[in-house]
Amino acid sequence: MNRTSAPDRPAAQAAPAAWEELVTSALLGTDRRPPATGGPRRAAPVALLDAAALETVRRRAGLRAAPAVRRPDPAADDPRPALPAAAARRLALLLADRPGTGSGGRRGTSPDLKELLPQWLAAANGHGYAAPAESLPALLDAARGRTDLRPAALTFAGPRALWLARLNPDWRFALRAAPGGAAAPGPDTPERVRQVWEEGLFSERVALLSALRSRDAAAARELLVASWATERAEDRLMFLDSLRTGLYADDEPFLEAALSDRSRNVRATAAELLSALPASALARRMAARAGSCVSVDRTRDVPAIVVEAPLECDTSMERDGVVAKPPTGRGQRSWWLGQLVEAASLGSWSRRLGGRSPREIVALPVADGWQAELHAAWCRAAVRQDDAEWSRALLGAPSAPEAGGPGAVSLAERAKLLGTLATAERAEWVAGFIATHGLSEAFQLLGVCAVPWAGPLGRAVVDALDIARDAGSYPWSFSGVMGLAERCLDPAEAGRLEGLLAVPDESEDAAPGAGGYWAEAFQRLMTTLRLRATMSEELAPPRPSGP
Structure with a gap:
């Protein structure tokens, strides 16, 4: 039985026109387009807002039910242990932090939480924890805005991140950037591997090849050889680049054949890879x-x-x-x-x-x-x-x-050479460089040293900062090194900073107020180191109870 009477139909049809009328009044202004509702004693803006509120409720109540759709399959279980409660609260704080709005080069004494998130994720992944379900949206949003976070964030997020990424276009990057090819089929499904390689999107094929290369270099190369002749030149170049992972002598015949490729860029890449053997x-x-x-x-x-x-x-x-x-x-x-x-x-x-x-x-x-x-x-x-x-x-x-x-003819070249040395030797060389030449050229060299910095390197950095302070300059000239120290200095070095927190007497040739700024910078550094130590303790697995 049709319960809608004939007089009701015109009212229902007039609803969109009434809403459009309200929108037009809001855009043009009530002075130029007074709302049709409301009495003479009511101010036009108030009448417009009341009418809009009433119309909104009426429109929502009058929505026609949509056809039922199939619910998505549940996300895969994450068997990893749950994050400790204190660490989960810390993660929420790190994800909620936003860049400060201060100006003039001053940051205050508060730690920069957003710069500690990569280190927190690395430590959480080291313990093998699973991400709390409620933190996944914010975590994916953070990884979307910062590509440097993606590998660690997606490792921590686990299979649920891929499940969410299929439902939200804003997070589709997770399907392409999942570390280790998390979105790629496993080695126990050769039919699926072949299907993705032959029918998948280019990004899916690249992810598949990289995943296979990391676990079975020979199988990845054989897959590439099978379709090499039919691939586009730009695709061949990207696929060839994946061989850098685990490059070894058995790759030589394929690379030698690629020296005759019709693409100059492919030939150049093949030659570069061969020269690395x-x-x-x-x-x-x-x-x-x-x-x-x-x-x-x-x-x-x-x-x-x-x-x-x-x-x-x-x-x-x-x-x-x-x-x-x-x-x-x-x-x-x-x-x-x-x-x-x-x-x-x-x-x-x-x-x-x-x-x-x-x-x-x-x-x-x-x-x-x-x-x-x-x-x-x-x-x-x-x-x-x-x-x-x-x-x-x-x-x-x-x-x-x-x-x-x-x-070594440039700092960038020295940094690359240092990358070939063992961790301890690298830190020792950079510490000697800083002790002799100070911090003015040390930023790139510090960036290749393992975190946390070894004791001699950390002490060399703190001593050089102390010398720079005594020279009377502003700390902003060393903001890059100071930022690295906040993230990379061993938290055990926090105690050595206590003697640097006092504002020193300023010499005649010192920049005005520089001593106070340095004290503030050292206070922030010490606070950050202690926060990092607390974060490490929060992530530590609970000790087993017992006698």
Whole structure:
């Protein structure tokens, strides 16, 4: 039976028009478009708001029920242990923190919580905790806005993050960026692996290949070989780049074949990967070419390296990845020489240069102004081949003039060389650099040191900050290092900061008020270190009860 009478139908049809009338009045203003409702004693804005409230309730009450839809399947269970209650409350505070609105370079003494979130996530993942369900939306929102958070955040969020990402388009990044290929099929489902590889979106195929590469490098390579001939050039380049994970000798035949690819970028990437395998045929070919250009002149009073750069770039050199055309302002021959040396196996130089060690080779003078070019190429080779012995030789002693070492020509290059050293050795070298040269050039070098900083490195940083304070400058000149110290200094160093909290007497040449600003900065540093210690205690698993 139809319960809607004929007089009711026009009223129902007029409802959208009434709402549009109210919206128009709100947009134009009640002075220009007074609302149709309300008496003469009521102010027009009040009448408009009352009418809008009434119309909103009526519109909601009059909604027609939608057809029922199938409920989504429940999220997979997360078998990991629950986060301790104190740590869960801390996570909520970290996710709720927003950047401050202060100006003038002052941050106060409160810790910057948003910068502690990555460290908190790393520690939580180290304990193997599962994320509280109520924190997942805020966690995914934070990872959406900060790509640096995504690997740790998605590891912590677990399978429920992927379940949520399928329901909210704003979180779809989780399906592509899940660490370790969490969205990819497992090794026990080969049919599904093949289906995703043949039918999936490009992002899904990249995630699948990376996931397979991390657990079975040979299987990932075989999957790539099967479809290589039919892939687009830009896709081949992305897929080839995935071989950097776990690169090993068995990849050489495939990479050698890729040197003949029709795409120049694919050929260049294949050559770069082959040169990272010192025993590869390409590395040996490059060593032979480079060796014919570099030799030791023993006729001089002091033996020296002499260089005869290539006269041409032939087709075989181009096939092995040498780019023939140099950048603007760069000489052709020096450009070709640098590419040959950086791709040559570093182990070949000792045989070609009189059995000398890397340190002895780097110490030799280089004739005719070729030293910078030759040593820079050796630096690139040491990083590419992850050769710690050559890196030590090229870095030199941290106390050397300008701390440049024989071959390091820039801070960025030194940082890359340090990345090949063991954690403790890296921290020791940077501590020596800071002790000799201060903090003015230390920011990039500190960024490659493991967290928390080793004791000698932490003490060197604190001592250098103390010296900078005594020099009378403002702490804002060292805000980058101070920010790193808040995140990376061992919390055990907090006690050493107590003596730096007092405002020192200002000398005549000191910047006005600098002492107070330094005291504030050290107070914030100490507060942050103690907060980090508390966070670590909150994440510690509960001790078993018993006698």
